[in-house]
Amino acid sequence: MQTDSFVQKGAAAQLAVHFNGKAQDFYFLMLPQATMLPVAAAIEPLRIANQVSNTELYRWYIMSEDGAPVVCSNGMTVTPDMPLEQLPQDAVVFVCAGNEPQQTASDSTINWLRREHRFGRRMGAICTGAFALAQAGLLRGQDFTLHWENQPGFIEIYPDLQPSSNIYEITKTFMTCGGGNAATDMMLNLIEERHGKNLAIIIADMCLHVRSGGQMAPQKSNYAVAIGSRNQRLLTALQLMQDSIEEPLSIGTLCDRLDISRRQLERLFSRYLDQSPMNVYSDMRLSHAYALMNETAMSVTEIALASGFNSATHFSRQFKRKFGASPHFFRKGWV
CATH class of the missing domain: 1.10.10.60 (Homeodomain-like)
Incomplete structure (x- = not known):
């Protein structure tokens, strides 16, 4: 959905955030059959961060390959803000996938990911988005993860790449999570690094979300x-x-x-x-x-x-x- 304003009013008391920098931009590339839950779980902490601080700390945009609506795994349709295009230098892009992850990233999308990576864009993947990053040859030597359900198939296709069992992985260049509410944990980590623990705590409370305790938390119950x-x-x-x-x-x-x-x-x-x-x-x-x-x-x-x-x-x-x-x-x- 096209966003006219990234700062909304809310009933919760505001938290003073002393920040004079520019807003950080996140781009969510949704592939066909993407799971909707983790995309929303990643975006909502950004929205709430702006709301409780009354400051435009973050901006977020939805992308698809050609700018056309994307049908998610639950059958709902999402209208993106834009097609694939060259992103700002300090932008962060997440590949969002779900069902049939090996089949949903086209050659055009894979080439775009390679190009943006060459330009120095920080990248990530949500749920099974790691398949597209692997297809693009971007995960060699990287710590990363994807949803536990899809890891056996991923390992068979990419035997030289080993996803972790953690709910999310954050490195200097890549950020990946297993999907679901792990996306919220990952974004809270990023928000805490940039704007402090107090803001992350308030956002978690606003989401009624109990934080996992860090990226080393496992995806599955033991x-x-x-x-x-x-x-x-x-x-x-x-x-x-x-x-x-x-x-x-x-x-x-x-x-x-x-x-x-x-x-x-x-x-x-x-x-x-x-x-x-x-x-x-x-x-x-x-x-x-x-x-x-x-x-x-x-x-x-x-x-x-x-x-x-x-x-x-x-x-x-x-x-x-x-x-x-x-x-x-x-x-x-x-x-």
Whole structure:
């Protein structure tokens, strides 16, 4: 939406911010199927910063490749302020993506990102926007992250790039977050660096947002929270399984690593998860395959191998059992 004024009135008491510099400009490049929540979660702290300080500390603009409206992942349409164009020298640009991230950034967009990077623009990515930055070849040697759901597919496509599990990453040149409310945490960090902790606290309160405690916070709840148990051997077993998807560990190897008997391991899983260890492990690998099926162009055989199945036939049978359709008919638009 075109913004006539970046400073709005509000009911909250104002905070005096002593700042004589120019407003910082943020540009949000929305790709087709972008998720709306993290974009709003990134922009609202900027708006509130201006509101509670009664000062134009920030300005924000929405972009699309050609200036045409963008349909988000929830079906809602966003009208941008402008098409891709050369940005001011001190501008910050965020690539905002969501579903089908490997397919939504055109060659024109990728070339524009490369050009703006060469011109020294500080860049970032929200949710799955890191796919576009990787396509542009901009993430080598960088600390970055993207939404946990899309990380398995990203790693298969870009095996030389390793996203972190943190909710956001901020470096001198790149800022990335996993999406959702992580975008608010990331922007509060940037606001605190520029205008102080008191302003960041007020903005968080205005957003009814409890800050995560820093960028090292993980994106997902740990296994202890997920399963309602702090049994260390069970948690270690689950982590070992998660770390060995492509080359699954045998039950014997798991027991050796945990220094327990097979019967003890099976009792642990039965008590806390009501499943056998192998069933839990199989579900992990099938969930991994599901992500690759949706996020990559890998063949069914390649996905089977990447998910620890030596036989594509066995993989297809297990996939159909869990998801109700064989992998060959599961591709987007087929079921």
